[in-house]
Amino acid sequence: MWRRQMWGELMTGIGFRKDFAEEFLNSEILLPDFIEVAPENWIGVGGYWKKQFQQALDRYPLFVHGLSLSIGSPDPLDLAFLKKVKTFLHDTGARIYSEHLSYAKCDNAHLYDLLPIPFTRDAVKHVSERVHQVQELLQQKIALEIVSYYTPVAPEMTELEFINEILNTSDCDLLLDVNNIYVNSFNHKYDPYTFIDGLPLNRVSYIHMAGHQKVSDDLIIDTHGQAIIDPVYRLFDYARSKLQRDVPVLLERDFNIPELKELQEELDHLRTIRKNAIYPKVYATA
Amino acid sequence: MQLLETTRSHQSNLATYCRTGEYTSIPGVNEKHVHHYRRLVYNVIDDTLRSAFPLTVNLLKSKEWNDTVQRFFSEHPCQSPQVWTMPKEFYTYLDETQPKLLKKYPFLLELIWFEWLEVELYMMPDKESEFDGKGELETDLLVINPEHILQSFTYPVHLKNAKFITVTDKGNYFLVMHRLPESGKVEFTDLSPFLVRMLELLSEQPSTSDDLTSRTAADFSMVPDQELTDQVQVFIARMKEKKLIL
Ligand SMILES: [Fe+2]
Numbered sequence: 453m454w455r456r457q458m459w460g461e462l463m464t465g466i467g468f469r470k471d472f473a474e475e476f477l478n479s480e481i482l483l484p485d486f487i488e489v490a491p492e493n494w495i496g497v498g499g500y501w502k503k504q505f506q507q508a509l510d511r512y513p514l515f516v517h518g519l520s521l522s523i524g525s526p527d528p529l530d531l532a533f534l535k536k537v538k539t540f541l542h543d544t545g546a547r548i549y550s551e552h553l554s555y556a557k558c559d560n561a562h563l564y565d566l567l568p569i570p571f572t573r574d575a576v577k578h579v580s581e582r583v584h585q586v587q588e589l590l591q592q593k594i595a596l597e598i599v600s601y602y603t604p605v606a607p608e609m610t611e612l613e614f615i616n617e618i619l620n621t622s623d624c625d626l627l628l629d630v631n632n633i634y635v636n637s638f639n640h641k642y643d644p645y646t647f648i649d650g651l652p653l654n655r656v657s658y659i660h661m662a663g664h665q666k667v668s669d670d671l672i673i674d675t676h677g678q679a680i681i682d683p684v685y686r687l688f689d690y691a692r693s694k695l696q697r698d699v700p701v702l703l704e705r706d707f708n709i710p711e712l713k714e715l716q717e718e719l720d721h722l723r724t725i726r727k728n729a730i731y732p733k734v735y736a737t738a
Numbered sequence: 739m740q741l742l743e744t745t746r747s748h749q750s751n752l753a754t755y756c757r758t759g760e761y762t763s764i765p766g767v768n769e770k771h772v773h774h775y776r777r778l779v780y781n782v783i784d785d786t787l788r789s790a791f792p793l794t795v796n797l798l799k800s801k802e803w804n805d806t807v808q809r810f811f812s813e814h815p816c817q818s819p820q821v822w823t824m825p826k827e828f829y830t831y832l833d834e835t836q837p838k839l840l841k842k843y844p845f846l847l848e849l850i851w852f853e854w855l856e857v858e859l860y861m862m863p864d865k866e867s868e869f870d871g872k873g874e875l876e877t878d879l880l881v882i883n884p885e886h887i888l889q890s891f892t893y894p895v896h897l898k899n900a901k902f903i904t905v906t907d908k909g910n911y912f913l914v915m916h917r918l919p920e921s922g923k924v925e926f927t928d929l930s931p932f933l934v935r936m937l938e939l940l941s942e943q944p945s946t947s948d949d950l951t952s953r954t955a956a957d958f959s960m961v962p963d964q965e966l967t968d969q970v971q972v973f974i975a976r977m978k979e980k981k982l983i984l
Contacts, residue, residue, distance in 0.1 A: 492820045499885075500922025520819035533819045558753035563816030564786075565779045565900035567752055570745050570766075577740035602775065606748045639771075671771055673778075673884035697967040738880070 464723050465476045465515060465702045467676075472505045477511075478672040482712040484719060486547070488515040488702050491540045508627045509544055513701065515658070516546040520562065523582050523596065524569035525555040531589065538590050548700075551619065553579070568601035571614035580621040586682055588621065595657045597627035600635040600664075600674035611636065614648045621650055626651065629660035629677055630688045631680065631704075635672045648691050656695060661688055661722060662704040677707035685725065692729035701726065756780070758812040782821065783811050789855045790825035794846070797900040802835045802839060809837070822861065825907055829854050845893030845903050855887055859917050867984060879944040880974065881984045885914035888929075888937060896926055909957045916982045925980060932958060933973060940983070 457648075465486035468476075476482050487508055516595070518537060522532070541549055545677075554566035568574050585592055598615055607731055609617070620627060637644035663678030688701075703718050751762045755772070756779040764767075784807055788795050794836045795803055808829075818824050829850050832840065840846055865884040891911045893903055912929040914937055929937070936954040941943065945953070951970045955962040962970075977983040 466835050489756075494821065496861075496863055497864050499860055502862065503922065519821075523945045524749075526741050526749050530819055532912055555753075557751060557819075558749055559755065559815065561743065561753070562817065562819060562821075562824075563753060563779050563815070564821045565755055565775070567749070567756070567775065570748050572742070572745050574740050574742040578745075581740055602771045603768050605752060606765045606767075607744070655972070669773075678834060719853060726983075 454528070454705075461728060463698060465665070465701050466713050466719065467517075467702065467704045467706065468505075468512075469706065469709065470501065472629050472712060472715075473501075473508070475712055477504065477507050479712065481717045482604060482719070484512065484703075485513055486513040486700065486702075488517050488704075491521045491537045492519050493514050495536050495540050497727060503515050514544050514546045514576075515548045515700070516541055516550070517702075518543070518549065518551040519564070519566075520556055520706040521551040522555045522557040523551060523553065523586070524575060524579050525557045527560060529585060530557075530716075532566075532588055534586065535542075536707065539592070541592070548658055549590065550597055552599050553596045553615070554599045554601075564692065566599045568599070568603065568605050569614075570605040571609050571611060573608060574626035575619075576614065576621060576714055579618050583618075583622040583624045593623070593625055595625035595627040596622075596626075597629050597660065598632055598636075599629075599681045600630060600632045600639075600672075601637060602671065602705075604640070611631050612647055613642070616650070616652065619655055622727060623730060624655075625657035626655040627658045627660060628653075628691060628699075629662070629693055631660065631662040631664055632674060634684045634687055635664050635674050641671070643653055646685055648687070648694065653691075653695055656699055659691070659699055659701040659702055661718075675707060676704045679710070679714070685721065688722070688724050689729065693728060695729075698726070742801075760810075780811065781810075782825070783816075783901045785809065787828055788826055790822075790857050791850055792902055793853055793895075794850055796848070797843065797846075798839075800981060802968075806832075806837065806839060813964050822857075826854055826859065843900075844892075844905065845895055845900070845907075848891045848893050849895040852889075855889065855915055856924050859885065859915055860922065861889055863919075880950065882937060882940045883916050883919065883982050883984055885919075886914055886941070886982060888912070888914050888934060890934075897928065898941070902958050903958075910967060915983060916980075920980050925982075927977070927980065927982065936970070937982075942978075947971065 462549050464692055465488055466482065466484040468487035468489050552566050555565055555569055556563055633644045633647055637647060660675045661684065663680050664672050665675040665678060666672045701722055703715065703722065705715060748764050751764050755761045756776050759776055759842055769825065787807055810828055810831050814827060816824050816827055818827065830852065833847055867884045869975050892908055894907055894911050896913055912931060912934045913926050914929055915924060915926040916923055932954060936950055939953055940950055947970065951962050951967055974983055
């Protein structure tokens with residue numbers, strides 16, 4: 453029932469951040485195909501930042517990645533805010549709206565971070581019901597991201613079973629954050645390749661890539677504050693070749709922002725992997 | 739609602755732990771790692787408040803700041819889905835709960851409000867002015883920049899380093915804060931009661947300088963003399979330069 457959007461060549465993007473907005477917009481150093489923002493950071497914003505954002509919109513297609521939907525929360529959905537998101541998606545001509553498979557609000561209080569949903573059967577039903585509600589309101593498909601987590605909470609099933617159950621019962625897409633898969637496989641001691649094999653990859657509409665921080669021998673925190681490491685590039689390469697089609701990929705860098713040149717190098721690296729995975733199949737005669 | 743009470747209570751226990759630091763055992767949770775959630779969540783709150791209220795952070799002893807933030811976050815359910823507007827709730831919380839800290843620093847609430855107004859004015863949606871002032875200063879209609887806030891304080895939180903404000907500074911302070919049209923920067927200007935009234939009248943409708951002067955003077959039961967007219971002219975010229983008056 454939902455129309456799949458046309459991607460064209462919008463394939464390698466960057467999270468647009470205030471930290472580097474000015475230099476990004478006033479130079480030709482960092483050249484993504486698209487940008488991504490969190491609607492929470494831009495809805496209702498005027499003045500200087502609105503101008504900067506408008507400049508970015510004039511130049512780049514926009515992907516929108518929300519923070520506060522809290523799809524797995526026991527609290528009711530914030531429909532008033534969701535309507536603002538809908539307007540924002542419309543006004544900016546956003547190509548995709550994705551969110552996190554987590555909860556960020558509980559007991560009527562926002563926590564502004566992504567907490568892990570218990571992997572339970574009732575949570576599966578709860579999430580699918582809410583995905584339906586959100587998509588009906590927005591009149592578009594959303595993509596849900598598998599988040600990094602540092603502890604399971606009262607699980608009745610594995611993470612993979614939980615995600616598959618949700619996708620089986622919800623008409624949404626999957627945002628595959630390859631770094632999150634790597635982080636989770638390390639933290640919860642499973643094989644990330646087998647995990648990817650177990651996902652319905654035909655549902656993937658968007659990919660995230662990022663760096664992380666190992667804080668102890670047995671824990672990685674998903675900081676988005678470092679460069680992507682080689683094992684995550686390898687996992688991306690694997691996911692790309694298994695996908696057998698082109699899916700937009702985003703570089704997330706939220707903290708510890710390096711020189712833009714370094715971000716561009718990461719984008720180039722992602723583009724090379726994408727081409728190697730896709731070109732031999734799709735453009736063999738070109 | 740499909741969630742069972744057990745799932746809901748596990749979620750609530752984790753969220754409560756993040757807000758208060760008080761952990762109630764949750765089945766399946768890795769107790770060695772769960773503290774990272776508390777740390778990460780708390781850091782978002784603390785960082786957001788610190789960047790909204792740098793003068794307040796600078797004034798308070800670090801224990802005072804930390805205790806206040808901690809109490810705010812554990813007692814107050816943050817309502818805004820947009821974290822950058824959450825600091826306004828910090829102000830409201832302090833105003834409503836009146837913690838002892840406000841006795842020690844009687845100007846603290848005003849300082850926090852002043853800092854919040856700077857954020858709010860910097861970030862708020864654009865307001866279009868319906869009018870545009872052009873031509874001769876004396877004859878043309880003056881228009882106030884719609885992106886302004888008139889404010890009064892009982893302590894000079896906008897004028898003086900908060901560390902040196904004492905009860906002897908108590909008085910009536912007026913200011914106007916406005917956003918510069920091009921750069922979006924926020925500026926504030928200290929005002930006399932006369933000028934406050936004048937800007938209030940100007941925000942009601944565009945006026946000529948003469949008309950504005952005489953209407954303001956009338957509110958103070960004064961008849962404008964040359965000295966007052968000259969002072970107003972100087973103020974208006976300065977405010978045109980600062981783009982408070984367009
Ligand atoms: Fe992500």
